[in-house]
Amino acid sequence: MATILVVDDEMGIRALLSEILTDEGHTVEVAENAANARLVRERLRPDLVLLDIWMPDVDGITLLKEWGATAQLNMPVIMMSGHGTIDTAVEATKYGAIAFLEKPITLQKLLRAVEQGLARPSARPAAPADLQTAMLQGNGGYRPDAMTVEAAMTGGLGLQPSGPLNLGPQPEQSFDLDRPLREARDAFEKSYFEFHLARENGSMTRVAEKTGLERTHLYRKLKQLGVDLSRGKRGAG
Structure with a gap:
């Protein structure tokens, strides 16, 4: 960074x-x-x-x-x-x-x-x-x-994007619906947040903006769902 x-x-x-x-x-x-x-x-x-x-x-x-x-x-x-x-x-x-x-x-x-x-x-x-x-x-x-x-x-400043985004998980995924509603919902929400975290390179600010959640609420939600925040964090390594 x-x-x-x-x-x-x-x-x-x-x-x-x-x-x-x-x-x-x-x-x-x-x-x-x-x-x-x-x-x-x-x-x-x-x-x-x-x-x-x-x-x-x-x-x-x-x-x-x-x-x-x-x-x-x-x-x-x-x-x-x-x-x-x-x-x-x-x-x-x-x-x-x-x-x-x-x-x-x-x-x-x-x-x-x-x-x-x-x-x-x-x-x-x-x-x-x-x-x-x-x-x-x-x-x-x-x-x-x-x-x-x-x-x-x-106006011609010559600025170009640094390269294609690493989208990570694909936006269309299949889910096992033959299970309790709470489990199915948690699986969907986890994939949903993992998708946006990968797309935004781990930026919590951007994910909060995209999903319409306050950052504090977003952190709690990700922790509750067991989302690995370290994988998408930019600048790691």
């Missing part, structure tokens, strides 16, 4: 992103401003950086420019902002960002952006004109949720 640096002046954002990415198996370090980000980046050499634009001392775009000018931009950087515009996103990609996420960031978009960023850490940023075209959708207007990794990808 990767080492990810989260740079944001809001404690709640840092804590939330750290919790999600740690649950995905990544090592997460946080920084509340540009000064701390410089120190952490030099100490850890992260595999990817999530960088907020609006910070009180030095803003994210300025820090991004600094890293680029000093040959320190050797990791993918995903910019984040709650007040972004098309021009801001274009400027970020011009100076080396691979994607732009608008706050509030949904779980699905965050994980997809991180996955795509780590798949091709040396991906070439899109040309600003291409990215701007991708962000303009429908009736020639700006769509707020277009300022996400999906729009950036269609």
Whole structure:
């Protein structure tokens, strides 16, 4: 798994992103401003950086420019902002960002952006004109949720999936129905959760999202059914 640096002046954002990415198996370090980000980046050499634009001392775009000018931009950087515009996103990609996420960031978009960023850490940023075209959708207007990794990808960032998913158990399986209802139901539920765990590479966050269960409830359910959580856990070995 990767080492990810989260740079944001809001404690709640840092804590939330750290919790999600740690649950995905990544090592997460946080920084509340540009000064701390410089120190952490030099100490850890992260595999990817999530960088907020609006910070009180030095803003994210300025820090991004600094890293680029000093040959320190050797990791993918995903910019984040709650007040972004098309021009801001274009400027970020011009100076080396691979994607732009608008706050509030949904779980699905965050994980997809991180996955795509780590798949091709040396991906070439899109040309600003291409990215701007991708962000303009429908009736020639700006769509707020277009300022996400999906729009950036269609704008030519060159990010590709790391490879086909290992689906594990197949979605269609046969079950022995000639037994008590409780046993048959438990067998089905066990196969159901094993399928989703394999499909999501052991990510409890994604499985909880897919199945509509709270993570605490999901953990209890898997334990009750005797599901082996170690088999699908990514990063094992």
